[in-house]
Amino acid sequence: MKKKTWLTALTALLLIAVVAGCSSNSGGDSKKIKLAYVAWDSEIASTNVVKEVLEQKLGYKVEMLQVDAGPMWAGISDGSADAMVAAWLPTTHASYVQKYEGKFEDLGPNLEGTKTGLVVPAYIDIKSIDELNDTTGKAVDYTIIGIEPGAGLMMSTEKALDDYGLRDKWTLLESSSAAMTQQLQKAYNNQEPIVVTGWTPHWMFAKMDLKYLDDPKNVYGGAEQIHTVVRQGLKDDDADAYAFLDKFNWTPDDMAAVMIQIQEGKSPEEAAKAWVEANADKVDAWLAN
Template sequence: MKTRTLNHRIRLASLALVAGTGLTAGSMAHAQDQGTVNLAYVEWSSEVASTNVIAAVLEQAGFEVELTSLSAAAMFQALSTGDADAIVAAWLPTTHADYMERVGDNTEDLGVNLDGTKLGLVVPEYTNVDSIADLNDNADSFNGEIIGIDPGAGLMALTEEVVDTYDLGLNLRSGSGATMTAALASAIQNEEDVVVTGWTPHWMFARFDLKYLEDPENVYGGAEQIHTVVRSGLEEDMPEAYAILDAFEWTPEQMGEVMLMNQEDGSDPYENAKQWVEENQDVVEQWLNG
């Protein structure tokens, strides 16, 4: 796929991971015939966390897992064509609604894997602006721009609608999740005003004192949920993987633990996911027995 930015195969988990799960060496040998599950995701800190965790859990059940990082549009396209088996990264009912409408006939929505999300424009707590409607009057304080993320993200499309609805004179600058948080951190270090596209759950809310700007026109909508979506036919092809994906559900607090681990210098998201899985076997067993 031309849109593919990262494609790496995660091998079967070590026996150290298996030791605490009740899987024996014999069952692991049998499990190697389980096949490969292809997971697609977007490079958002929340989706990096959840995708690596479910990958580690699927490995624990004996599957090989292939992860592919894509833009939001390419992620849903890969799912609809069968190039990807599943995603745990569908923000609904608003952010990814258009994508789901396009691929709905070739996919199956397994429901919510995380409840309690939010989208909007975010500023430091010290900023003397509380509403999107007041941004124009303070545009100079924000250098006339809103710091966004990757241009294909549903959040960016919604923010473009916000700019139109509120007739904002600020330019929406695209980039990535990393460039957005870097700009946020730099501004806070210098006690400057900055406005960024934000979402919950995200590690930046644990690290910085932030607030969402009020959205009186309700363009961003209310709280969202993150759904697991699989390609049509996965239940018949890989019933055990399907059952695990169907049972996968966790909390913003649990996701936040993994996201914060991923922010440590030199840390590896997959190794962090394996560590979290090892330390939370009571939760993982519920997914494995789903």
């Protein structure tokens, strides 16, 4: 009888432990969040700063999802990712907004004053995209060094090839943002001609004397903004993360400071941590009720 009582008590204790464990895991799951981003230097900087704040200030475990632009928007829209701070609007990611309209929540801009277009070193004697078929084209083998396929910037450049009558001679070389900057730096060091797809904010403008080619047909649009976009339902599921993401806002100079540290050898995590520690007032404002 005593043995039966003891077993009953043990079973009850085990049941309580299991329930407690489930409750603990459930609470833990609610403190996990997935951030999607594209491997642009600007988005690596911003997403790591957001990750640092979510983990160190709000107690989240953050999973980083590095993907191309299309899967980034798809992930937010189908709920497999929670948020991104990498939506370039209104022009660069316009096709994704149209495709997934009504399936995500746009929290508005987190950075003002971005730009995209074709970029050349300042020492090249050319001012506009419509001059590319002249001597510059032959000098660069009629090749524009691009970034990841599917990026909004690449879509705009494909349109530029058509609108400026460059399609017959010119090739847009698919690459990556890292490979593009490597090619640009190499050409710049040797004072050689090169044409690349570029955007600001970006550390390359701090390290090299570069210029955008004029875009009289306005293919790339004017100044843009980077928006924060989250999945539907995030506000109900993770109110504190949602509130922070809704307030996250910084300047091109803030972003450049993180990018330059990364470019000079710090890991993205180290650079983000250093920026967050050095900008406590801004971070506190993001977290204020």
